[in-house]
Amino acid sequence: xxxxxxxxxxxxxxxxxRLELLALQERRLVAQVRRAYERIPFYRKNWPKxxxxxxxxAEFLEIIPFQSKQDLLVEQEKMxxxxxxxxxxxxxxxxxxxxxxxxxxxxxxLTRLDVEAMGSTWMYQAHWAGLQLGDAICYxxxxxxxxxxxxxxxxxxxxxxxxxxxxxYSTEKKADYLLLYQPHAFIISxxxxxxxxxxxxxxxxxxxxxxxxxxxxxxxGESYTVDWAERSIAFWGVNISExxxxxxxxxxxxxxxxxxxxxNGQRGxxxxxxxxxxCEILRPGTNEPVxxxxxxxxxxxxxxxxxxxxxxxxxxDRVKRMASVCSCGRPMMSIEAGTVARYDDMMxxxxxxxxxxxxxxxxxxxxxxxxxxxxxFIDPQGRETVQVQVEFRPGACLNExxxxxxxxxxxxxxxxxxxxRMEVSEAPYLSLPRFEFKTRRWTDQRRQGRAFIKYTT
Numbered sequence: 001x002x003x004x005x006x007x008x009x010x011x012x013x014x015x016x017x018r019l020e021l022l023a024l025q026e027r028r029l030v031a032q033v034r035r036a037y038e039r040i041p042f043y044r045k046n047w048p049k050x051x052x053x054x055x056x057x058a059e060f061l062e063i064i065p066f067q068s069k070q071d072l073l074v075e076q077e078k079m080x081x082x083x084x085x086x087x088x089x090x091x092x093x094x095x096x097x098x099x100x101x102x103x104x105x106x107x108x109x110l111t112r113l114d115v116e117a118m119g120s121t122w123m124y125q126a127h128w129a130g131l132q133l134g135d136a137i138c139y140x141x142x143x144x145x146x147x148x149x150x151x152x153x154x155x156x157x158x159x160x161x162x163x164x165x166x167x168x169y170s171t172e173k174k175a176d177y178l179l180l181y182q183p184h185a186f187i188i189s190x191x192x193x194x195x196x197x198x199x200x201x202x203x204x205x206x207x208x209x210x211x212x213x214x215x216x217x218x219x220x221g222e223s224y225t226v227d228w229a230e231r232s233i234a235f236w237g238v239n240i241s242e243x244x245x246x247x248x249x250x251x252x253x254x255x256x257x258x259x260x261x262x263x264n265g266q267r268g269x270x271x272x273x274x275x276x277x278x279c280e281i282l283r284p285g286t287n288e289p290v291x292x293x294x295x296x297x298x299x300x301x302x303x304x305x306x307x308x309x310x311x312x313x314x315x316x317d318r319v320k321r322m323a324s325v326c327s328c329g330r331p332m333m334s335i336e337a338g339t340v341a342r343y344d345d346m347m348x349x350x351x352x353x354x355x356x357x358x359x360x361x362x363x364x365x366x367x368x369x370x371x372x373x374x375x376x377f378i379d380p381q382g383r384e385t386v387q388v389q390v391e392f393r394p395g396a397c398l399n400e401x402x403x404x405x406x407x408x409x410x411x412x413x414x415x416x417x418x419x420x421r422m423e424v425s426e427a428p429y430l431s432l433p434r435f436e437f438k439t440r441r442w443t444d445q446r447r448q449g450r451a452f453i454k455y456t457t
Contacts, residue, residue, distance in 0.1 A: 021331045028303040039085035083308045109307045119154025125255035129216035129241040135184035136162040141351045175199045185216045190224045191384040198382030208237040248313040249300030257328040261337040269326040269334035293323030368396035377445040389427035
């Protein structure tokens with residue numbers, strides 16, 4: 001395969017051989033494990049004493065146990081006393097994962113070095129995609145304590161870029177701001193990119209003329225089809241770059257290189273930042289490493305986190321290890337673009353994590369509701385839409401006015417608690433499916449592909 005013109009961020013890393021990279025990785029891992037055992041009470045309580053003298057990757061894989069989300073949620077109130085490495089780890093920021101409710105569960109303390117590392121990791125993707133120092137970037141996600149948004153700020157600071165946070169505004173207003181600010185790149189989810197295209201089409205705008213400075217689009221958080229990628233690249237006229245990350249592993253872990261999300265009509269590579277993390281891809285049930293070209297669970301270990309590093313975290317994410325070598329020639333292992341998914345039922349809606357049981361709790365808090373069903377799809381205008389139908393118990397004896405009030409209350413509860421707008425309506429009694437085993441109340445039609453449909457009146 002012919003090589004491509006590479007945009008190097010750190011040639012000392014990107015030009016290593018595979019064996020040299022693995023040797024560097026092992027040295028950093030040994031130092032990180034020993035430091036964590038010495039300075040963090042949480043690990044001294046949960047690891048064997050052999051961790052204090054760990055000397056190799058093989059030993060790490062043998063004696064260090066896996067971590068899960070539930071492990072990290074236990075006694076989280078002792079975060080500052082039990083989970084912050086001491087001495088020498090002054091916490092300057094606290095970030096949350098998006099969590100079961102979409103508003104945050106796990107709490108992760110960060111030192112200034114941790115924050116700096118998150119921003120510098122972004123630099124690889126930014127430069128690989130063609131951005132330069134001083135370029136303007138628009139961010140479409142809403143930013144709270146969730147790390148995905150917060151981590152982009154130190155990236156913008158390192159690039160000395162104009163960084164425009166558009167999260168709180170409507171889609172129409174965001175389109176206005178894209179035209180006003182004329183960014184060199186913007187950050188968005190795949191579904192929302194579909195919606196943004198619909199807005200541009202409604203206005204008769206061609207991105208090549210309306211956004212002449214645009215160099216790249218960055219996406220994350222959802223799977224997509226190759227057809228969707230081809231149409232998106234053709235419409236926007238620029239390469240699209242994807243990233244994959246998680247707070248527990250040190251945030252942004254895998255990025256597209258210069259080739260973007262497609263290579264010769266096939267899915268592209270997301271290169272793992274293996275000089276900063278250990279990436280295990282394991283077969284569920286056996287915990288054996290997958291072979292190239294196979295799917296497995298992504299298990300992450302951070303090599304640079306200072307305050308509270310995470311080791312062998314089971315993400316629950318299904319990824320596919322690439323069988324081929326990327327044309328860029330970098331030594332990093334890579335996963336397939338566009339196919340990262342969950343092994344559980346979690347859905348990503350408008351940048352928020354949504355678990356069905358979070359909706360269960362809110363809907364069934366109303367004792368007059370007997371059953372419900374949810375549907376997620378892209379409507380003809382390209383908008384990511386969530387519809388919920390509820391059945392009222394016949395014995396509740398509610399008139400139409402009372403039902404309307406309860407439906408409105410469910411809408412409000414979901415909006416306030418989950419930060420996701422859903423359309424809720426009444427369904428005739430017994431019209432919704434009943435299940436005898438493993439209830440599946442949700443249907444996600446986005447997985448069938450993301451069709452662009454031009455809005456017509």
